[in-house]
Amino acid sequence: MRKPRSAKFTHEQQVMLDQVKQIAAGLGETLAPFTEVVVHDLRSPRHAILAIHNNLSGREVGDPATELGLARLADDDYPQVIANYANRFADGRRAKSTSIGIKDADGHYFAALCLNVDVTLFRSLSTLLEQFSLPKNAALKETLDPSSADAIRERIDRYAASLATTPQALRAEQRRALLQTLRDEGYLALRKSMETVAQHLGVSRATVYNAVK
Known part of the structure; x- marks a missing residue:
């Protein structure tokens, strides 16, 4: 059975999210220039993008969550790691993406770390x-x-x-x-x-x- 989701942003979630941001920054520097690294704060799905490194998609901080982010918000049993799936940037360039959902101690998704590789x-x-x-x-x-x-x-x-x-x-x-x-x-x-x-x-x-x- 799905546990009730708290409406409040917890201190634990924020601490974990701060660490995810540091991991994203390190991955961004290591995988530049061909991999975009994005941190999504799913607690605010309409303005989910919290950080973006090596911006290849043209998105900005404050842009909304993707379909995967919304799917995780709707279902805590949604796969936590989806690796190397085919994707495409807005201008048509092909990409290979990996999405990692971040859960809190109650098993609820509240963030995601995504990598988008420009294969072109x-x-x-x-x-x-x-x-x-x-x-x-x-x-x-x-x-x-x-x-x-x-x-x-x-x-x-x-x-x-x-x-x-x-x-x-x-x-x-x-x-x-x-x-x-x-x-x-x-x-x-x-x-x-x-x-x-x-x-x-x-x-x-x-x-x-x-x-x-």
């Missing part, structure tokens, strides 16, 4: 690792000779990966900084470079030209 980043990271493992001369030939559209796309991928995002998800100010970098490094002097950049960023050529101005 690993394509760019794989490219970086491949470059790193190449013999020195081959690596220099690949990265310092911007003689093809592939070189431009590869440079854009590396820039996006350094910001823990993907080329298509870059914000306007990030695109402007990227284009400045491409211009400084000589990529924009190449034939049809603007078309290549626009296609890889998923924007129009006009958007690219305006950002370069």
Whole structure:
């Protein structure tokens, strides 16, 4: 039988929640930049997000609880750990998530610790690792000779990966900084470079030209 849930926030719950926040901060630093770590205070489901590290989802502190959080509030027997389930960010990027429910001494859920891994980043990271493992001369030939559209796309991928995002998800100010970098490094002097950049960023050529101005 379900135990009655107290309407009050207990000192014990707050102490445990403070510890969960410290764990989240440590995980956030360890798993940066590709894992978002979120602490939910389920005692206030309409404003549940208490802390968010490596923000990949665009949510903010004070945003509401997710479906899993509400499910735990409704049922103390709901699974406490749900690991590595498929998820998706609002902008379409694929994610792998793990949700850990936190119970008090009475067995009631009152908080949750969630990890959301941006799996789309690993394509760019794989490219970086491949470059790193190449013999020195081959690596220099690949990265310092911007003689093809592939070189431009590869440079854009590396820039996006350094910001823990993907080329298509870059914000306007990030695109402007990227284009400045491409211009400084000589990529924009190449034939049809603007078309290549626009296609890889998923924007129009006009958007690219305006950002370069």
